[in-house]
Amino acid sequence: xxxxxxxxxxxxxxxxxxxxxxxxxxxxxxxxxxxxxxxxxxxxxxxxxxxxxxxxxxxxxxxxxxxxxxxxxxxxxxxxxxxxxxxxxxxxxxxxxxxxxxxxxxxxxxxxxxxxxxxxxxxxxxxxxxxxxxxxxxxxxxxxxxxxxxxxxxxxxxxxxxxxxxxxxxxxxxxxxxxxxxxxxxxxxxxxxxxxxxxxxxxxxxxxxxxxxxxxxxxxxxxxxxxxxxxxxxxxxxxxxxxxx
Numbered sequence: 254x255x256x257x258x259x260x261x262x263x264x265x266x267x268x269x270x271x272x273x274x275x276x277x278x279x280x281x282x283x284x285x286x287x288x289x290x291x292x293x294x295x296x297x298x299x300x301x302x303x304x305x306x307x308x309x310x311x312x313x314x315x316x317x318x319x320x321x322x323x324x325x326x327x328x329x330x331x332x333x334x335x336x337x338x339x340x341x342x343x344x345x346x347x348x349x350x351x352x353x354x355x356x357x358x359x360x361x362x363x364x365x366x367x368x369x370x371x372x373x374x375x376x377x378x379x380x381x382x383x384x385x386x387x388x389x390x391x392x393x394x395x396x397x398x399x400x401x402x403x404x405x406x407x408x409x410x411x412x413x414x415x416x417x418x419x420x421x422x423x424x425x426x427x428x429x430x431x432x433x434x435x436x437x438x439x440x441x442x443x444x445x446x447x448x449x450x451x452x453x454x455x456x457x458x459x460x461x462x463x464x465x466x467x468x469x470x471x472x473x474x475x476x477x478x479x480x481x482x483x484x485x486x487x488x489x490x491x492x493x494x495x496x497x498x
Contacts, residue, residue, distance in 0.1 A: 273365070273386035274420045274437055303430025303443035306454070309464025313453045316411065316463075318387065322376035323461060329378075329395060330460045337403040338457040342427040346402070347441075350425060353396045354434040354441055357389060361436070389436035390423040397425075405457055412449035422447075424454065 323330035340346055364383040366375045376387045378395055387409070394407045406426045410433075414420050423434040424444060431444045444451075456462035 274414045274416065274418045303427075303432055304445065305426070306424065306431040306444050306451070307466060309454060309456070309466050311456065311462070311464055313463040313465035315461065316374075316376070316453075318374040318376040319409070319461075319463075322391070326378060329391070329398075332459055336405060338405040339426040339428055340402055340406045342429045346427075349397070349400055349402075350432070350434065350441055353393050353400070355439050357393050357396070358436050358439055361389065386421045386436055390421050390434070393423045393434050404460060408455035408457070410454040411452045412447070413452060415448050419452075420449070422449075426457065 360382075362383050363385065365385055367373055369375070369379075369383050369385075370377075376391060377384060378391050379388050384392075390409050394409065397407055398404050402425075408424050408426065410422055410424045412420050412422060414437075420437075422436075425432050425434065433442050433444050433447055435442070435447070451466045453463050453465045456464045
């Protein structure tokens with residue numbers, strides 16, 4: 254997996270519009286280009302027990318940025334021939350998850366969409382070493398697909414942080430429960446131990462279907478969740494499917 258060392262993709266500072274919380278950056282890693290072994294290793298036998306995430310309710314509105322992403326990266330959104338919706342978690346697969354998560358997190362230069370692309374929302378797999386939380390998640394997803402992980406087990410999710418910031422992470426459905434690969438930490442955590450409010454997620458049946466969650470929110474999240482729920486619909490699933498045909 255030497256190609257992982259070449260990962261130099263991106264993430265961002267916190268911004269509600271672009272939807273990312275701010276990572277804590279280790280600039281020494283960026284300067285040296287060397288990722289400490291402990292930053293990417295976590296023994297499978299120390300993994301906290303997890304559980305499957307709720308299935309969610311179908312019919313969630315796809316993020317407009319994701320629709321644009323799928324039009325530009327058709328191969329990342331096509332229904333795969335291998336339609337397995339979970340991965341068997343073994344020491345080898347855990348090492349692969351930890352390597353992709355840690356090396357990607359430590360090889361980034363954060364920059365928000367408005368500064369980077371001149372627009373408020375743009376999902377990408379960047380090749381210029383800059384980007385935001387969606388770019389982290391999409392880059393990890395691509396690397397894991399390339400490494401042989403089933404695409405339907407790798408699902409982007411939108412959450413709220415305890416600070417009330419909209420944020421994107423990569424979730425991985427396994428036979429030991431669902432885990433989160435996050436640019437805000439090098440630790441791979443069970444989904445239920447993240448302190449996030451879960452808003453929506455890619456479905457297990459297709460990369461372009463999304464589900465929404467019943468939100469039992471903490472008091473700090475009530476107004477923010479209500480604002481997200483009240484967002485006007487911009488594009489529909491039919492728009493994406495038509496564009497991909």
